[in-house]
Amino acid sequence: MIGEALTDILTGPAGVHGEHPGGSPANVALGLGRLGHPVRLATRIGRDRTGNALRAWLERGGTELLPGSVGDVPTSSATARVRPDGTVGYEFDLVWDLAPATVEALRSGPPAHLHIGSVATALPPGADLVLAATEETRPRATVSYDPNIRPALLGDRAHERARVEHLVALSDVVKASDEDLAWLYPDEDPDTAAARWARLGPALVVLTRGPRGARAWWRQGHLDVPAPPIRVVDTVGAGDSFMSALVSALLRRDLLSGGGTSATAATRARLREATGAGALPAEVVEALRYAVRAAGITCSRPGAAPPTYEELERPPV
Template sequence: MAQAALVIGEALTDVLVGPDGERRGMPGGSPANVALGLGRLGHPVRFATRVGRDFFGTVLRERLEAGGVEFVTGSVDDAPTSTATARLDGAGSATYDFDIDWELSAAAVRAVRGGPAAHVHTGSIAAGLPPGADTVLDLVEGARAAATVSYDPNLRPALLGPPERERARVERLVAASDVVKASDEDLSWLYPGVEPTKAAARWAEQGGPALVVLTMGGRGARAWWRRGSVHVAAPVIAVRDTVGAGDAFTSALLAGLLSAGLLGAGEGPRAALAEATDGPAPAAPVLRALTLAARAAALTCTREGADPPTAAELREDAG
């Protein structure tokens, strides 16, 4: 039986504004997208979040539940569902403006602490925006004793203070994680003047995560572990937009590692991941997970909005 994952973080509606000014509302939020991606790839997944009972919230819940995501008790309330306005340029790249209020309810916190998971993932706004970010950090550090942990900074500078103020929180989450995925934009903002590849390599060398992956858009991705690194090419595609591509990468990477027994409850999977990344080249299951992640991100870029692929779509894409 597949091991269960718990995703902690925001769910919101992406209001997409195209180059022509046309507006469309689509369910989103980085952790919500990761939860949906895991569910569509066949992994049991619970989601601790805050979403309203309004129209946007109802659409979000129905979409995630249809994808196999179970909402943690206390994740739904009467407050308005948060929004992010994504403005797309002619190449399909997005910039964001946010209207968001982030904090887990006491009931959701109790449910997370009372319902252990094999793997815990968090990141983005939920891990950086007060007042909820402190709770997320506490939950993640507490979960590490019984589960593996992953983190995607997916930083939103418009919601954060200066990088020097945010760095300590990010680095605590990195240290608590077994797998970290970040974008080159994340690390360029967090460490001004430092090449993102050098910052990612340093994270891998500091004794926290066994695997650090840097995504670089059309230039693919690079993964580091303590003794080496590997480049993963990006499939050649016609890009419709890049919304949710990084989240699709994350969910497929985690799905691949979970299926290989390299993430999960207890010390066995953590030890297995350490062994799989204890050489100049990673073990084959790690490479397969990275390749799967690149393919999932590419498929997401071929369609509008954050729409991660299903397992069947990835099998069909593989030919």
């Protein structure tokens, strides 16, 4: 995995609620680790107080940091302002780049699946390194992508659309929120945009829709997956929990993975076959339900706290 790790500073009408480790790719890494998968993360963390907390949080969750990911730099932060309905707006103090040792580790490592997304794919100078690593890795690993749009950090909308669509075309599975697509395509319905993305290259495009659950698109159709009723504490990290659980479920069904050119080609073919008909097979539908449930559990507690494998395997109450 490649992407930012930072400290989420939660605030609301009453002031600061607390600090939580976070960053979208780091949350996905933690989620996959809690679900029992070995994870290697290329990121940028300082040796300061918040950086030490981030590193310990990731390591406890089963995430290995690639060489060069920790350095003598300030650890980035995002101030998450929780609104009365539990939704969140963000302000960032963030620098994104990768150390030369981390770039070399990405080239030499044996990824079985690559996840990219969020600020790491958008903010220079590191975004160009992420794109190059994705293009280099794609022949030997399947790819998932979550644009996780942060308008405060982005430039011209047309430029961002082109960048995002290029990464969509390189990916096998894409997850985006309806808010992401509304920003990218303000004059177009998010469903229309998601359906078009499904024709750009991915086998599966999933649109998350908050309390309405998710809608999955593939070349031949779409499917709604409703969200279970929950008491929302906040939505921090919900989309990342969805992403990690979806990737986990597809990995366990041998629909994502890799490990070499021929193995990746065979896995990619299985995923395309599974999404090549008018209806999704049960294994993909169950993976989507698993992801929706993971997001719901995260919304029911504060901060980016993805569920463990044991929590998700427990029958819903």
